[in-house]
Amino acid sequence: MSHGIDRYPGKKKLDLRAEEKRAGDRRQHEESAFNDLWRTVPAGKVKTRSVLSAERRRTLLGLPQENILYFLEKTAPRLQPWQREILRIVRHIAQYFYPQSQTKVMNEGTATYVHYRIMSRLHEQGRLSDGNFLEFLQSHTNVVFQPSFDDQRFSGFNPYALGFAMMQDIERIVTKPDEEDRQWFPDIAGKGDAMAVLRDVWANYRDESFISQFLSPRLMRHFRMFHLHDDPTEAGILVDAIHNERGYRGIRRELARQYDVGYIDPNIEVVDVDLAGDRRLMLRHAVVKGAQLQETDTKRVLQHLADLWTYDVSLVEVDTSGNVLKEYVVSPRGVSAAA
Numbered sequence: 642m643s644h645g646i647d648r649y650p651g652k653k654k655l656d657l658r659a660e661e662k663r664a665g666d667r668r669q670h671e672e673s674a675f676n677d678l679w680r681t682v683p684a685g686k687v688k689t690r691s692v693l694s695a696e697r698r699r700t701l702l703g704l705p706q707e708n709i710l711y712f713l714e715k716t717a718p719r720l721q722p723w724q725r726e727i728l729r730i731v732r733h734i735a736q737y738f739y740p741q742s743q744t745k746v747m748n749e750g751t752a753t754y755v756h757y758r759i760m761s762r763l764h765e766q767g768r769l770s771d772g773n774f775l776e777f778l779q780s781h782t783n784v785v786f787q788p789s790f791d792d793q794r795f796s797g798f799n800p801y802a803l804g805f806a807m808m809q810d811i812e813r814i815v816t817k818p819d820e821e822d823r824q825w826f827p828d829i830a831g832k833g834d835a836m837a838v839l840r841d842v843w844a845n846y847r848d849e850s851f852i853s854q855f856l857s858p859r860l861m862r863h864f865r866m867f868h869l870h871d872d873p874t875e876a877g878i879l880v881d882a883i884h885n886e887r888g889y890r891g892i893r894r895e896l897a898r899q900y901d902v903g904y905i906d907p908n909i910e911v912v913d914v915d916l917a918g919d920r921r922l923m924l925r926h927a928v929v930k931g932a933q934l935q936e937t938d939t940k941r942v943l944q945h946l947a948d949l950w951t952y953d954v955s956l957v958e959v960d961t962s963g964n965v966l967k968e969y970v971v972s973p974r975g976v977s978a979a980a
Contacts, residue, residue, distance in 0.1 A: 643906055645710030645732040646739045698916060705910040708732070709924070709946070712911050718920070719951040728949075743847040743902055750804015751843055757781060757805070787864070798896075803864075807851070810860050811839060821858060853897035858889045868895045872931075907934060909956070920952040921970075928960050933967060943971040 699705075706712045713720070714728040741748070760777050763769040769777075787802035788794040811829070814822045815838050818830035829838050842851065861884040868882040868891060882888035882895070898904050908927040915921040924946075926934060939956070947954040951973050958966045 642710075642731055642735045644909060645708060645728075645735045647708050647711075647736065648739075648903065695913070699913060702914060704914075705912045705925070707908075707910050709909070709911055710735075713946070713949050716914075717950050720949065724949075739902075740847075743849070743900075746798075746800045746804040746807075746848045746900065747843065747846065747851055748804075749800040750806075750808050751839075753781070753784060753801050753805040754808035754839075789865075798864075806860055806863070807855055808839065810857055811835070811842065811855055814857065825857060826855070848900035849897050849902075852900060853893060856893045856896065858884070861889055861892055866892050866896070868892050874931075904929065907932075922946070922950045922952065922954045924954065924956040926956060926958045928958050928966060931960075933958050939969060940971065943969055944974070947971045947973040 702716065703712070710728050710732045714725045714732070717725075720728075760769065760774065760781075764771075764774040785799065785802045785805050787799045812835040814826050814830050815832050815835040818826070823830045832838060842855065846854065864884075866884050867880055868888070870879040870881040872879075882891035884892065908929070910925055910927075911922065912925045913923040915923065943954050943956055953970060953972050955968065955970045957968045960966055
C-alpha cells in the first residue's frame with residue numbers, strides 16, 4: 642500500500658494510446674520541418690536496435706515507475722476488471738492518507754496542546770472543578786509520557802510527547818524568549834502572538850520541516866537527546882552528537898530525517914519488463930546508507946506482486962555506486978490454464 646502512491650504531484654500518468662499519438666505527432670513535425678543540413682551535424686554514439694527498442698518500451702510503459710500498484714493496475718496482463726478496481730481503491734486510500742503519515746508529530750502534538758489549553762482555561766475560569774481537572778491531568782500525563790532510552794518501554798519518541806513539548810516551547814519562545822531563543826529563532830522570538838505563530842506552523846509545515854526548524858536547544862537538553870552512529874562496516878557504535886553546543890544542529894538534523902518519508906520509506910521502482918523473454922517484472926531498490934530490505938518481508942511482498950503480475954518478479958538492491966548488493970526472484974503461485 643505504501644508503494645501505491647504518487648509522491649510528486651503533476652506526474653504524467655501511463656497512457657499507451659496517448660503516448661503513441663504524441664510520438665506520431667512528433668514524427669510528423671520532424672518530417673515537415675526536415676532540413677538536409679542536419680545530416681552534417683556530428684552524431685553521438687549510435688544506439689543499437691535492441692537499445693532503442695528497450696528505451697522505447699520503457700518510455701511507453703512509463704518506466705521507471707515508483708507507483709507499483711498503479712503499474713500493476715494498468716499493465717498486469719491477467720487481472721480481471723474487478724481486481725484492477727480493487728487495486729485502484731487501495732491506491733486512492735493510500736494517496737488520501739499519505740499526507741497524514743508526514744504530520745503525525747504535528748497532528749498529535751497540536752491535538753494535545755489545544756486540548757490542554759482549553760481544559761486549563763476552563764479550570765482557570767472556574768467552569769471546571771478541581772476533581773475534573775485532576776482527572777484530565779492524569780489522562781494527559783499518560784498520553785505525553787516519554788520513556789527514557791534505557792527503559793524497556795522505549796521504542797522511539799512518543800509523537801504526543803514530542804509534539805506537545807514543541808508546541809509549548811514555541812509559545813514560550815514567542816512570549817518569553819531568552820537570549821538563546823533570540824539567536825536560534827530570530828523570526829518568532831518575542832513576537833507576542835503565540836497562536837498566530839502556531840497557526841502558521843500548523844498550516845505550512847510537516848514533521849520533518851517542523852522539527853528541523855523549531856526544535857530548540859532547551860528541548861534537546863530537556864529530553865537529553867543524543868545521536869548514535871551505527872555503521873555495519875565499523876566495529877561498535879559511536880555517540881557522535883549529544884545535547885551541547887557542538888551537537889545541537891546535528892541532533893536536530895538527524896531527528897528530522899527520521900520523520901522524512903522520502904528517506905525512511907524504501908525507494909523501490911519498476912524499472913523494466915522482459916517482454917521479449919519470460920515477461921519478468923523487474924524492480925530496483927536504491928539502498929540508502931546501507932539499509933537493505935528485511936529478507937522475510939521482502940520475499941512475502943514479492944510473492945504477492947508475482948501473484949498479481951502472474952509472471953516472475955525480480956528485485957535487485959543497489960547502492961549509490963550501482964553495485965548489486967542482493968537479488969531476489971519469485972515465481973507466481975499456481976495460475977490456471979484458463980487464465
